[in-house]
Structures are given as structure tokens and as C-alpha cells.
Amino acid sequence: MDHSQRSAVEISKDENGVTQVLLQSPRGASVRISLHGGQVRSWKTERGEELLFTSSKANLKPPGGVRGGIPICFPQFGKRGSLEKHGFARNRIWMIDENPPPLPSADHSNKAFIDLILKSSDDDLKIWPHSFEFRIRVNLSVDGCLSLTSRIRNVNCKPFSFSFAYHTYFSVSDISEVRVEGLETLDYLDSLFNKERFTEQGDALTFESEVDRVYLGSRDTVAVFDHERKRTFVIRKEGLPDVVVWNPWEKKAKTIADLGDDEYKQMLCVDAAAIEKPIALKPGEEWTGRVELSLVASIQ
Numbered sequence: 001m002d003h004s005q006r007s008a009v010e011i012s013k014d015e016n017g018v019t020q021v022l023l024q025s026p027r028g029a030s031v032r033i034s035l036h037g038g039q040v041r042s043w044k045t046e047r048g049e050e051l052l053f054t055s056s057k058a059n060l061k062p063p064g065g066v067r068g069g070i071p072i073c074f075p076q077f078g079k080r081g082s083l084e085k086h087g088f089a090r091n092r093i094w095m096i097d098e099n100p101p102p103l104p105s106a107d108h109s110n111k112a113f114i115d116l117i118l119k120s121s122d123d124d125l126k127i128w129p130h131s132f133e134f135r136i137r138v139n140l141s142v143d144g145c146l147s148l149t150s151r152i153r154n155v156n157c158k159p160f161s162f163s164f165a166y167h168t169y170f171s172v173s174d175i176s177e178v179r180v181e182g183l184e185t186l187d188y189l190d191s192l193f194n195k196e197r198f199t200e201q202g203d204a205l206t207f208e209s210e211v212d213r214v215y216l217g218s219r220d221t222v223a224v225f226d227h228e229r230k231r232t233f234v235i236r237k238e239g240l241p242d243v244v245v246w247n248p249w250e251k252k253a254k255t256i257a258d259l260g261d262d263e264y265k266q267m268l269c270v271d272a273a274a275i276e277k278p279i280a281l282k283p284g285e286e287w288t289g290r291v292e293l294s295l296v297a298s299i300q
């Protein structure tokens with residue numbers, strides 16, 4: 001596919017020599033993706049407002065992870081396994097997939113999309129001995145919705161299993177003014193209490209201290225309301241039963257080198273994920289996990 005023919009897609013190099021891709025909708029919304037981590041780094045509205053948080057202290061140089069945007073957690077979430085935290089995919093240099101297999105649900109009228117691919121390298125196979133092909137399609141719709149469709153294929157001769165998360169840093173006005181709906185009555189594993197299981201009691205989740213939870217078996221739509229900005233992020237997900245909610249709050253933020261002391265106020269991670277029950281793939285099988293993020297103005 002010749003990407004230069006698609007005016008909606010621009011490919012360039014960033015200051016660290018890493019390829020980045022800019023998707024633009026006809027109405028002026030945009031998404032920027034870096035091949036470092038296969039990571040969405042920016043998602044802007046038609047008016048140029050940034051919707052994803054990136055830390056002012058983020059280290060943009062490979063191979064470290066970048067604090068902000070949408071890092072991909074694969075094949076491990078957090079420290080639930082022997083690999084580095086959140087797995088290695090977020091630190092690898094991905095490639096543009098010139099010839100991806102067709103996606104059944106794709107809207108062919110839209111030109112603002114790109115396909116990325118990560119294959120297990122020899123070094124990866126030493127720490128995680130399972131050959132995989134991981135494809136992501138990043139799509140920006142005409143009305144500015146951002147969707148990510150991940151396809152992970154087992155190209156090994158043995159089964160393997162993995163966990164996964166779209167570790168999404170939403171930009172918010174002030175964390176104290178934010179509420180999350182769609183997680184009511186669900187069980188969650190609380191990372192602040194040794195992953196103990198609790199049940200959500202409140203009508204909506206609000207924030208007044210550190211939160212680090214994995215909500216289990218959630219419905220496919222979750223909403224993040226930002227009262228001050230009068231806007232709501234709607235998260236629609238498929239194939240991803242769990243939802244991670246994370247904000248480090250003041251004390252933890254001070255211990256994170258690539259996060260400003262007060263920046264916890266402007267971010268909230270709400271990740272569509274598959275964590276509690278790892279995804280198992282037999283040889284030749286493929287898994288698909290999709291998330292669609294949209295923004296609506298809200299009257300609250």
C-alpha cells in the first residue's frame with residue numbers, strides 16, 4: 001500500500017529518528033502514533049484540543065516506555081508474571097504493516113488509518129518463548145473517534161496465553177472533578193490491597209486518593225465524565241472483559257521519575273483489558289480485542 005497516496009496519513013521521523021504516523025480526519029481531528037511502542041501519542045479534536053495526557057517529564061527516547069498516550073501492555077499486565085512490568089511490547093520498535101489481512105468490520109470509505117505489526121524477535125523469544133504476530137489497526141473516523149483493533153496470532157507450534165491492556169491516559173481538567181460510570185456493582189482486584197477482591201458499592205467512581213484496580217467482567221461501555229470541561233469520554237470495547245482504573249495520587253506521583261509532582265491531577269488511566277483470565281491461543285489461532293474512544297459534550 002502506498003501511504004503517500006493517502007493524504008489523511010503522513011509518515012515522518014521524530015527527533016529520536018523513530019517513525020511516526022499522523023492520521024487526519026477531513027474535519028481536522030488528528031491522531032499521532034509512534035512506532036516506538038506502537039503507541040498512540042496524541043489524539044486531538046477538530047479544534048485542536050488534546051484528549052490524551054502525556055507527562056511533561058516523559059522520556060521519549062527508546063527503548064523505555066513513554067508516560068502518556070496509549071501504551072500497549074502485552075504479553076503481561078503489571079507484575080503478574082516474570083516479564084518486565086506491563087510486558088515488552090510498549091518498548092519495542094514496531095513496523096508499518098504494508099499488507100495486513102482484511103478486517104471484517106472495516107469501514108473502507110475512511111482513509112485515516114494505519115496498520116502496525118510487531119513480531120517476536122530472537123531476544124523476545126529468550127524471555128517469552130512463544131512466536132506471535134501482533135497487528136494493530138489505528139483508525140480515526142470522520143467524526144474524530146479513535147479506534148484500535150489488536151489482532152494477536154499464535155504462529156508457534158505450542159499454545160500460549162497472555163494478558164493485555166490498552167493503557168489509556170485520558171487528559172482531565174482535575175481528577176477531583178471526574179467520575180467514571182459503568183463499573184457499578186462489579187467485583188475488582190485492588191492492587192493497593194495485594195490484589196484482594198472487593199465489590200464496587202458506589203453509583204459511580206470518584207477520586208480522592210490513589211486508585212489502582214482491575215474491574216472484572218465489565219459491560220462493553222464505560223464513560224469518564226469530566227465535569228469541569230463538560231465533556232465525556234465514551235469507551236466501547238470488544239473482546240476485553242476487564243477495566244483497569246489507575247491514578248497514583250500525590251504521594252505515589254512523587255516517586256514516579258517521569259511524572260511531574262502535580263501531574264496526577266490532569267490524568268486518569270482507564271484501560272480496556274484482559275487480565276484476570278489470560279487469553280489462550282492454540283497454534284494458528286488469532287484473538288481480536290478492540291476499543292473505540294469517542295468524546296461527547298456533556299450536560300452534567
Ligand SMILES: O=P(O)(O)OC[C@H]1O[C@@H](O)[C@H](O)[C@@H](O)[C@@H]1O
Pocket residue numbers: 065078085086167191212213244246269
Ligand atoms: O509505571 P508503569 O510501569 O507505566 O505503570 C503504571 C501503572 O499502570 C497501571 O495500569 C497499574 O495498574 C499500576 O499498578 C502501575 O503503577
